[in-house]
Amino acid sequence: MRKYDLVVIGGGAGGLTAAAGAASMGAKVALIEKEKQPGGDCLHYGCVPSKALIEAAKKIHTARFAADEFGFVLQGELDFPAAIRRVKAAIAHIQKHDDADRFRNMGVDVFQGFGRFKDEHHVEIGHGDVVYGKRIVISTGSRPVIPPIEGLAETGFLTNETVFDLQRLPKRLIVVGAGPIGLELAQSFARFGSQVTVIEYAAGLLGREDQDIVPYIRAALEKELTFLFNAKVHKIEKLVGGEKRVTVLRGDESILLDADEILIATGRRPNTDQLGLENTGVQLDKGYVVVKETLQTTVPHIYAIGDVLRAFPFTHAAGMEGKIVVGNAVFGLRRKVNYEHVPWVTYTDPEIFHLGLTEQEAREKIGVEIRVYKVTLDDVDRFVADREMNGMVKVITDEKGLILGAHTVGKGAGDWMQEIVYAKQSGHKIGNISNVVHPYPTHGAALQRAADQYWRKKLFEGVVPKILKMYIRWFR
Numbered sequence: 048m049r050k051y052d053l054v055v056i057g058g059g060a061g062g063l064t065a066a067a068g069a070a071s072m073g074a075k076v077a078l079i080e081k082e083k084q085p086g087g088d089c090l091h092y093g094c095v096p097s098k099a100l101i102e103a104a105k106k107i108h109t110a111r112f113a114a115d116e117f118g119f120v121l122q123g124e125l126d127f128p129a130a131i132r133r134v135k136a137a138i139a140h141i142q143k144h145d146d147a148d149r150f151r152n153m154g155v156d157v158f159q160g161f162g163r164f165k166d167e168h169h170v171e172i173g174h175g176d177v178v179y180g181k182r183i184v185i186s187t188g189s190r191p192v193i194p195p196i197e198g199l200a201e202t203g204f205l206t207n208e209t210v211f212d213l214q215r216l217p218k219r220l221i222v223v224g225a226g227p228i229g230l231e232l233a234q235s236f237a238r239f240g241s242q243v244t245v246i247e248y249a250a251g252l253l254g255r256e257d258q259d260i261v262p263y264i265r266a267a268l269e270k271e272l273t274f275l276f277n278a279k280v281h282k283i284e285k286l287v288g289g290e291k292r293v294t295v296l297r298g299d300e301s302i303l304l305d306a307d308e309i310l311i312a313t314g315r316r317p318n319t320d321q322l323g324l325e326n327t328g329v330q331l332d333k334g335y336v337v338v339k340e341t342l343q344t345t346v347p348h349i350y351a352i353g354d355v356l357r358a359f360p361f362t363h364a365a366g367m368e369g370k371i372v373v374g375n376a377v378f379g380l381r382r383k384v385n386y387e388h389v390p391w392v393t394y395t396d397p398e399i400f401h402l403g404l405t406e407q408e409a410r411e412k413i414g415v416e417i418r419v420y421k422v423t424l425d426d427v428d429r430f431v432a433d434r435e436m437n438g439m440v441k442v443i444t445d446e447k448g449l450i451l452g453a454h455t456v457g458k459g460a461g462d463w464m465q466e467i468v469y470a471k472q473s474g475h476k477i478g479n480i481s482n483v484v485h486p487y488p489t490h491g492a493a494l495q496r497a498a499d500q501y502w503r504k505k506l507f508e509g510v511v512p513k514i515l516k517m518y519i520r521w522f523r
């Protein structure tokens with residue numbers, strides 16, 4: 048039986064970071080991945096295919112818009128499989144970074160097979176090999192939650208694991224769930240030409256976002272999608288022609304919708320149920336692995352990262368956690384995970400950027416002593432020139448100007464808001480962003496405009512203006 052300093056179960060965003068990092072530090076590492084190729088959800092069924100599809104759809108949307116605005120005519124049928132080929136090409140390109148042989152060349156022993164704990168130090172791979180890990184990382188990710196809807200299994204449905212294999216554009220698509228997966232994909236399909244209806248349990252969109260931000264994104268999406276809020280799919284039947292008839296309940300109302308495809312995007316569940324964790328002392332909470340800030344589970348030599356944790360189900364968070372585990376599991380450090388400065392972006396059009404506390408959270412946590420700076424994009428020259436004025440930047444600080452949160456809706460916001468992540472993480476005050484020269488006219492100037500308000504408030508409120516006036520009078 049082979050013995051390792053570190054055994055990593057699951058070769059996705061988190062596991063690959065941990066395995067590569069540990070091997071580069073000289074540790075003997077085994078990586079167990081059930082699929083033929085590592086890469087995980089993000090590469091095969093998540094971030095990469097969804098962003099490739101979003102971009103393809105955006106190009107078509109832009110062409111249609113341009114035709115309308117500039118008076119030319121678009122001709123011919125949409126070649127939807129061409130969009131899917133684009134998606135597959137993006138995956139294949141990035142797969143080279145996550146290739147099993149590339150990891151072998153780094154010194155990692157890569158095993159293909161399903162990893163399962165035999166006990167707290169031994170992991171069985173498939174039905175054969177067993178490896179010993181002095182320390183072990185659980186990074187097995189998550190999978191879609193499939194709600195118990197009558198007729199759903201019999202009628203057939205799509206999830207993020209199958210939607211990127213579609214070869215025909217559905218004329219009518221029903222998306223169940225208005226979270227980031229549902230919204231990003233719903234908007235893309237609408238842009239290809241599907242009629243899309245989104246069915247959501249909750250009364251509105253994106254409950255975790257700042258409530259000033261939500262109306263902008265809702266207004267944008269309602270132009271392209273039909274929403275049914277406070278709605279529940281009651282049952283689904285297959286019609287003679289193969290279409291799907293969906294019965295939706297909304298209050299006392301029963302609504303019938305026919306569709307060619309149904310996409311289920313109702314959340315995720317962690318892949319911890321078949322891991323043999325009952326053979327260990329690793330504790331779960333509703334299926335999620337319970338960890339300390341050091342990412343150690345209730346068995347100190349077993350660590351967990353990525354979507355098996357409840358904390359922050361994003362690729363960049365899994366990568367950050369993977370790096371922390373390298374330090375802790377390989378060098379015995381006690382580094383703690385901290386999500387305070389970790390942003391997320393929802394890649395709808397316009398994009399939604401989220402960092403730190405929302406205004407509502409800041410008021411609960413800090414009280415009234417917070418400051419809120421807002422700029423709408425119709426006040427920012429570059430967005431006016433682009434005719435992309437739907438959106439806003441909002442920054443929340445404490446009374447001294449230290450950044451507590453930042454929230455934006457706007458074209459490309461995921462890229463141009465990154466400046467504030469650096470500022471927040473480095474402990475800069477909002478005023479410092481105002482002092483940085485931004486080339487004119489960039490989109491990032493929107494953030495600077497919000498930051499300028501800090502000085503404006505300082506200069507024109509309180510005692511400062513009185514002192515300034517006295518000084519100027521004296522100087523004259």
Ligand SMILES: Cc1cc2nc3c(=O)[nH]c(=O)nc-3n(C[C@H](O)[C@H](O)[C@H](O)COP(=O)(O)OP(=O)(O)OC[C@H]3O[C@@H](n4cnc5c(N)ncnc54)[C@H](O)[C@@H]3O)c2cc1C
Nearest residue numbers: 057059060061081087088093094162188353354360361362
């Ligand atoms: C449609 C969609 C879009 C997304 N878009 C974004 C985005 O734009 N930005 C972003 O930050 N996040 C995005 N995410 C989330 C992101 O994909 C996940 O947060 C990220 O992949 C989690 O990484 P992970 O390492 O925990 O899991 P994964 O990357 O899923 O890796 C887990 C790996 O473990 C393997 N595995 C599971 N069980 C076993 C076992 N018992 N033995 C061996 N191997 C096993 C799996 O095959 C898989 O390779 C998206 C997700 C989806 C579904």
Ligand SMILES: NC(=O)c1ccc[n+]([C@@H]2O[C@H](COP(=O)([O-])OP(=O)(O)OC[C@H]3O[C@@H](n4cnc5c(N)ncnc54)[C@H](O)[C@@H]3O)[C@@H](O)[C@H]2O)c1
Nearest residue numbers: 194224225226227228229247248312313314360392393394
């Ligand atoms: N851009 C990104 O970073 C990105 C993109 C996609 C996904 N992700 C990650 O994937 C995770 C999961 O995304 P998601 O959208 O699947 O989940 P989610 O939990 O964020 O949203 C699911 C939505 O479905 C609704 N819902 C649940 N059951 C329902 C039902 N039976 N009928 C109608 N509505 C129902 C919920 O109220 C919720 O609004 C996200 O939390 C995120 O971390 C990230």
